[in-house]
Amino acid sequence: MENNPAASDDGDVIMHAEIDNFSSVKEVVQKLKENSENKTANQDVINIVFEPDDEVEVKSPTTSDLLPKELDIHMDINAKNGTEKITQLDNDKDNIAKMFEKNAKMQDFINLCLLKITSKETKELFISKLPFCKKLFDRVDEEYIISEEFNAFLEEKRALSENSSLRAITSFNDIYQHLKSELKNHDDGPSTSSENSSKHEVIIGKLEHALRKVEKVIKKLEEAEVNFDDEEDSSYMKMQRYRERAVKLHEKICKYQEEDVNANNILYNRLDFSDSTYPEFNHAINKKFKNNTIFPMYYNVEQLLKKVTKDKGINLSESAFKQEARECFKNLGNLLQKRRKLDLLNVHSSYLVSNDDPASQDEVLESKLKESSKEARSKIDEICQKYVKLQETGANPVLSSDSDDSK
Structure with a gap:
């Protein structure tokens, strides 16, 4: 949805159509492929760019696109909020790892990241984030840094990173985020006795251990065949019950850690819309559509901006206002869509155990995927244009289950 996001009630339908036609497996695997720069001119997969000034392009991505805003690594040092500059470090493993010499497992994890990330651009961006991670690392209580709990957490993250740069x-x-949360709990937590604090740590440790066990069971059930002879106790039904149990365990852990359940959910991250030349419009859109998982309609955006124009006394001609409203609508749709695509990518990547792209070994398959991708993009853009025009005219189309959007 490059030029005209499906910011309508049909956003979900269009999103699924895009995934089906683009072959999501190929798209996700290609996103994980580190050396994709050599094929930039030939690939036709989705590139995710997070800075608000960037445009949405269709080109071969690198994993550097996954580091900035949506992962919230640099929210504390955003250029808008301070003048602190990022110091580029020499890409030397030994010198970089020494930044975290208090914990050997942390050094080992950083070295693994440097080994897995082969793209020069991505590696430079990764290295630029390390000073801010070190700042938190040094501020956290050293007893926790060398604790079994933190070491177990690092081992778990290292194991996940073995076969995937993403x-x-x-x-x-x-x-x-874990270090950030630990520092916050230490600085801002209630002044309770060390005994109560220790009890909480024990409870959290037990809950996290239980959650890991449940996750292993879920993985086994996902790979098991469904037995239709015993629907009530099939592997599918068991998996659903274990998933519900995992959600409850996660909620309890967040409760004891005094964290938001959706803190690491990309779809609930702070919306940072800043594409309008009018700060009043940017502020209104961020306030209105924050934590918005449903694409707004053009009419909603236009009415919001009309109210802001009237309340703030912004002097705009009718044609200039229409143009600004269209641009805001398009850019807001692009921003919301990028969040959804990254969320989908993270979900799919958790199932992948290899970076190998089947299409890179099969020219016929790669050709068919490109052709399918091109055809899907053309059809999606055609549908988007249709509904954008309908929304601009104030029409409210009602679709039946057997309606044909291509007509």
């Missing part, structure tokens, strides 16, 4: 990057973000 998991290495997301695991780095998880470690950053």
